[in-house]
Amino acid sequence: MKFLSVLILCLLIMPVHAAKVETGDPQVDAVFEALIGSNFAEKASALKQLAASDHPQRFELIEGIFDGRLRLHKKSKRLVWAEKQGRKYLATDALSGEQLGEFKKRKLKKVSINNKLRGVIKGIIATRDLDSEDPALRLKSVQAMLANPSPDQVDTLIPRLEKETDPQVRSAMQLVLSLANLGADDPSERLKAVDGVSDSLESAVRQKLGEMAVSDPDVTVKKAAASALRKIEDRVDLFGHIETLFFGLSLGSVLVLAAIGLAITFGVMGVINMAHGELIMLGAYTTYLIQQLMPESAGLSLLLSIPAAFMVSGLVGIGIERGVIRFLYGRPLETLLATFGISLILQQLVRTLVSPQNVPVSNPEFMSGFLQINSVLSLTYNRLYIILFCMLVFVALFMILKRTRLGLQVRAVSQNRAMARAMGVHSSRVDALTFGLGSGIAGVAGVALSQLTNVGPNLGQAYIVDSFMVVVFGGVGNLWGTLVGGLSLGIANKFMEPWAGAVMAKILILVIVILFIQKRPRGLFPQKGRAAEG
Amino acid sequence: MKLATRMRKLALAVSAVSALSVSAAVQAADTIKVGILHSLSGTMAISETTLKDTMLMLIEEQNKKGGLLGKKLEPVVVDPASDWPLFAEKTRELISKDGVDAIFGCWTSVSRKSVLPVVEELKVPLFYPVQYEGEESSKYVYYTGAAPNQQAIPAVDYLMDQGVKRWVLAGTDYVYPRTTNKILEAYLKGKGVAADDIMINYTPFGHSDWQSIVADIKKFGAAGKKTAVVSTINGDANVPFYKELGNQGVTADAIPVVAFSVGEEELSGIDTKPLVGHLAAWNYFMSVDAEVNEEFIEAWQKFIKSEDRVTNDPMEAHYIGFNMWIEAVKKAGTTDPEAVSDAIVGVTVPNLSGGVSAMMPNHHITKPVLIGEIQEDGQFEIVWQTSGLVAGDAWSDFLPGSKDLIASWRAPLSCGNYNVKTAKCSGQNY
Numbered sequence: 001m002k003f004l005s006v007l008i009l010c011l012l013i014m015p016v017h018a019a020k021v022e023t024g025d026p027q028v029d030a031v032f033e034a035l036i037g038s039n040f041a042e043k044a045s046a047l048k049q050l051a052a053s054d055h056p057q058r059f060e061l062i063e064g065i066f067d068g069r070l071r072l073h074k075k076s077k078r079l080v081w082a083e084k085q086g087r088k089y090l091a092t093d094a095l096s097g098e099q100l101g102e103f104k105k106r107k108l109k110k111v112s113i114n115n116k117l118r119g120v121i122k123g124i125i126a127t128r129d130l131d132s133e134d135p136a137l138r139l140k141s142v143q144a145m146l147a148n149p150s151p152d153q154v155d156t157l158i159p160r161l162e163k164e165t166d167p168q169v170r171s172a173m174q175l176v177l178s179l180a181n182l183g184a185d186d187p188s189e190r191l192k193a194v195d196g197v198s199d200s201l202e203s204a205v206r207q208k209l210g211e212m213a214v215s216d217p218d219v220t221v222k223k224a225a226a227s228a229l230r231k232i233e234d235r236v237d238l239f240g241h242i243e244t245l246f247f248g249l250s251l252g253s254v255l256v257l258a259a260i261g262l263a264i265t266f267g268v269m270g271v272i273n274m275a276h277g278e279l280i281m282l283g284a285y286t287t288y289l290i291q292q293l294m295p296e297s298a299g300l301s302l303l304l305s306i307p308a309a310f311m312v313s314g315l316v317g318i319g320i321e322r323g324v325i326r327f328l329y330g331r332p333l334e335t336l337l338a339t340f341g342i343s344l345i346l347q348q349l350v351r352t353l354v355s356p357q358n359v360p361v362s363n364p365e366f367m368s369g370f371l372q373i374n375s376v377l378s379l380t381y382n383r384l385y386i387i388l389f390c391m392l393v394f395v396a397l398f399m400i401l402k403r404t405r406l407g408l409q410v411r412a413v414s415q416n417r418a419m420a421r422a423m424g425v426h427s428s429r430v431d432a433l434t435f436g437l438g439s440g441i442a443g444v445a446g447v448a449l450s451q452l453t454n455v456g457p458n459l460g461q462a463y464i465v466d467s468f469m470v471v472v473f474g475g476v477g478n479l480w481g482t483l484v485g486g487l488s489l490g491i492a493n494k495f496m497e498p499w500a501g502a503v504m505a506k507i508l509i510l511v512i513v514i515l516f517i518q519k520r521p522r523g524l525f526p527q528k529g530r531a532a533e534g
Numbered sequence: 535m536k537l538a539t540r541m542r543k544l545a546l547a548v549s550a551v552s553a554l555s556v557s558a559a560v561q562a563a564d565t566i567k568v569g570i571l572h573s574l575s576g577t578m579a580i581s582e583t584t585l586k587d588t589m590l591m592l593i594e595e596q597n598k599k600g601g602l603l604g605k606k607l608e609p610v611v612v613d614p615a616s617d618w619p620l621f622a623e624k625t626r627e628l629i630s631k632d633g634v635d636a637i638f639g640c641w642t643s644v645s646r647k648s649v650l651p652v653v654e655e656l657k658v659p660l661f662y663p664v665q666y667e668g669e670e671s672s673k674y675v676y677y678t679g680a681a682p683n684q685q686a687i688p689a690v691d692y693l694m695d696q697g698v699k700r701w702v703l704a705g706t707d708y709v710y711p712r713t714t715n716k717i718l719e720a721y722l723k724g725k726g727v728a729a730d731d732i733m734i735n736y737t738p739f740g741h742s743d744w745q746s747i748v749a750d751i752k753k754f755g756a757a758g759k760k761t762a763v764v765s766t767i768n769g770d771a772n773v774p775f776y777k778e779l780g781n782q783g784v785t786a787d788a789i790p791v792v793a794f795s796v797g798e799e800e801l802s803g804i805d806t807k808p809l810v811g812h813l814a815a816w817n818y819f820m821s822v823d824a825e826v827n828e829e830f831i832e833a834w835q836k837f838i839k840s841e842d843r844v845t846n847d848p849m850e851a852h853y854i855g856f857n858m859w860i861e862a863v864k865k866a867g868t869t870d871p872e873a874v875s876d877a878i879v880g881v882t883v884p885n886l887s888g889g890v891s892a893m894m895p896n897h898h899i900t901k902p903v904l905i906g907e908i909q910e911d912g913q914f915e916i917v918w919q920t921s922g923l924v925a926g927d928a929w930s931d932f933l934p935g936s937k938d939l940i941a942s943w944r945a946p947l948s949c950g951n952y953n954v955k956t957a958k959c960s961g962q963n964y
Contacts, residue, residue, distance in 0.1 A: 356575035453742035
């Protein structure tokens with residue numbers, strides 16, 4: 001009771017609004033009182049106030065708010081830089097640089113921002129970058145202006161254009177000024193501006209030209225805008241097709257990687273291996289395990305996973321061949337059933353030994369982000385690398401089959417087994433090694449897939465049907481057939497996706513393959529040879 | 535063997551078996567069985583496994599408090615493996631073979647729709663903890679997750695306030711996204727949004743190639759009007775979706791994505807740095823500042839023996855649903871589903887954001903609505919919330935077929951879809 005009355009007394013004596021921020025700098029205090037609060041509109045004006053002030057650390061502080069490094073230490077009411085160290089944060093005073101020690105997350109309050117405020121901050125940083133020493137930053141900030149055009153940009157840019165030396169930045173600035181001039185009063189100015197923007201693919205330009213082509217009072221300008229817009233839209237469509245082609249190639253390369261191992265085992269031995277998907281899955285899990293062993297270098301672990309996955313899946317493949325398939329040659333239905341059973345065993349093995357849930361495989365730095373070709377075409381790095389990787393794997397496999405002794409023996413056995421044996425080729429050993437090679441390639445495909453999709457025990461199930469489809473379409477046993485078949489199916493799928501939807505596009509692809517097989521049952525590039533089965 | 539010895543051996547065996555079975559029966563009568571029906575493998579395991587663990591924790595805590603009606607609670611866990619028909623089979627197994635008195639489970643609406651006929655036939659209550667599309671109210675289901683008016687509509691209102699004029703409705707291809715998008719489309723058109731400004735897109739479960747769709751979203755958003763994506767994508771397809779958004783540079787201040795089925799658990803496996811600012815709408819976030827929440831998180835992390843595990847909205851829904859069931863059983867004095875159904879309406883229990891939640895006659899509960907933005911550490915920063923609680927509305931006011939319907943399982947209505955205009959109960963519950 002006594003404690004309660006003391007408490008009430010204290011509360012009455014205390015001022016109604018206790019200051020939450022006391023950095024020692026009254027300018028900063030005033031701004032951050034608003035920023036620590038919960039009213040987002042007040043925060044926006046406080047940010048603009050800070051940006052417009054002449055405080056030497058203003059941009060540092062604003063960037064700190066953006067990336068969450070700037071926090072308020074509730075107890076001492078000072079602004080600190082918070083560096084994560086294990087479970088705690090190392091706090092350094094933002095204005096004086098004094099080390100304050102380690103604190104738990106709860107003791108340091110973040111300045112909470114929402115998307116609108118992020119946009120405001122990006123605008124502030126872009127305005128600052130306009131005068132940066134680095135031409136790349138200047139270019140980025142001018143390009144940000146193109147994305148959000150506004151009339152006051154003209155006044156900001158004209159003095160800077162005269163001083164600008166970098167040609168890329170100059171042309172970007174001129175584009176912004178032309179865009180603004182599209183709204184000029186004098187029709188000849190507008191005409192000049194239309195000419196000035198006719199090379200640009202920016203959406204802001206297309207929008208403005210679209211408005212002018214419909215409602216501009218001057219007829220010449222209207223016609224010019226319409227024809228410029230048409231030319232631009234043709235170019236945009238072209239780049240759109242190139243982008244779809246890229247998507248198709250990347251989907252196709254995934255299909256090729258998954259199917260190429262099957263093309264060899266199916267082609268050489270006529271064995272229908274239903275466990276092929278699980279061999280892919282084992283390769284993906286090998287990537288996960290190696291990443292667990294070296295968690296800090298995702299790139300190196302990825303490179304090491306390639307030979308490791310080849311070994312793991314290859315050995316499992318040889319094991320399956322020696323242990324089960326060898327006894328079932330000439331009996332395709334039994335092989336199908338047996339390998340289906342093996343696939344179930346492998347799935348359950350992974351579920352029991354690792355986890356029934358998906359496992360996280362992280363992408364190395366060089367595989368994130370995108371390569372910007374122009375404002376309508378950007379290619380993601382992970383897909384670019386997968387396409388390259390697929391080509392490398394294809395070339396490697398091609399070399400093995402055409403230039404090595406094993407390759408020669410594999411081709412001999414697949415074309416005419418009896419004759420090859422008569423020539424002294426140990427066909428059962430070749431079978432085991434071929435199966436191992438095909439399975440190893442499946443493992444390598446698993447490494448690639450681990451970067452694109454979820455890695456779980458059911459990964460193989462998602463790719464087994466696609467693999468068989470590509471092999472049947474391309475021609476059994478033929479590498480070129482698999483490559484051409486896989487890439488063309490991927491491209492066809494991606495071109496159909498925009499108007500049919502993901503599900504329908506897949507269905508149409510399957511229907512096309514079925515119809516194609518009716519006409520050419522042996523696929524695109526069937527195997528040649530006198531004793532090859534017709 | 536001599537007949538006498540054989541008889542003696544037989545008598546010994548019979549008595550041993552009967553002794554064991556009597557004790558087993560006594561054991562069985564001493565526990566109340568609770569069924570846990572969540573996918574522990576397959577495409578939905580990413581979301582549902584943690585709910586199984588939550589139920590185990592709640593049951594353990596209740597047993598420490600003395601159990602229920604003097605008996606211990608016994609959890610019975612099954613794995614329906616993201617296979618919808620298997621959900622129905624497992625439900626039948628839980629009820630007929632294991633004799634559970636209540637089931638806590640399901641995530642996808644298709645799994646719930648598979649289970650619905652079984653619980654209605656065998657009359658055992660299902661507590662369903664996940665947000666869903668509405669258009670349903672069953673006597674034997676308690677919907678502790680959000681109805682569209684407790685999640686989808688407030689989220690769209692928030693985005694409209696932020697100036698969004700063009701909408702992409704992207705969902706997984708099954709009943710929940712399809713129905714929710716129907717409701718949202720009607721709602722948006724009612725607010726004056728043109729059909730050209732709405733793009734709707736569906737993908738199968740587990741879809742992993744998001745290149746074209748994300749590129750289409752970018753193109754749709756480049757028409758000069760502020761665009762947002764409303765995502766009803768479920769399960770592990772979210773992981774490659776968010777990765778692709780990050781890779782193609784779709785940042786939240788340009789085109790924000792608000793998700794209804796992505797919470798702390800789904801984000802715990804991905805790098806959330808490129809996703810900062812994207813949103814989710816729920817009725818609870820792990821970052822809610824309330825003492826009861828801090829206690830819950832501590833107890834959970836101690837139970838699961840890991841400081842890295844997170845809590846999320848469906849876990850809170852199970853917390854609320856389980857406590858409501860305990861209260862109702864205590865009130866009714868029995869676990870009989872009819873008695874529980876009468877006793878549970880009006881039961882009020884605390885929620886984890888410092889307030890309370892009440893069970894309504896339509897078998898939905900009252901919840902606050904929170905909108906949060908993804909942070910770098912996979913947590914959500916709350917940027918907006920309702921000042922009070924919103925009562926769940928089973929039948930959407932924005933669809934012509936359900937505008938005039940209400941649900942109330944209290945006497946005298948006792949009907950899941952009562953038409954107020956024609957004063958008739960259509961009787962069809964699912």
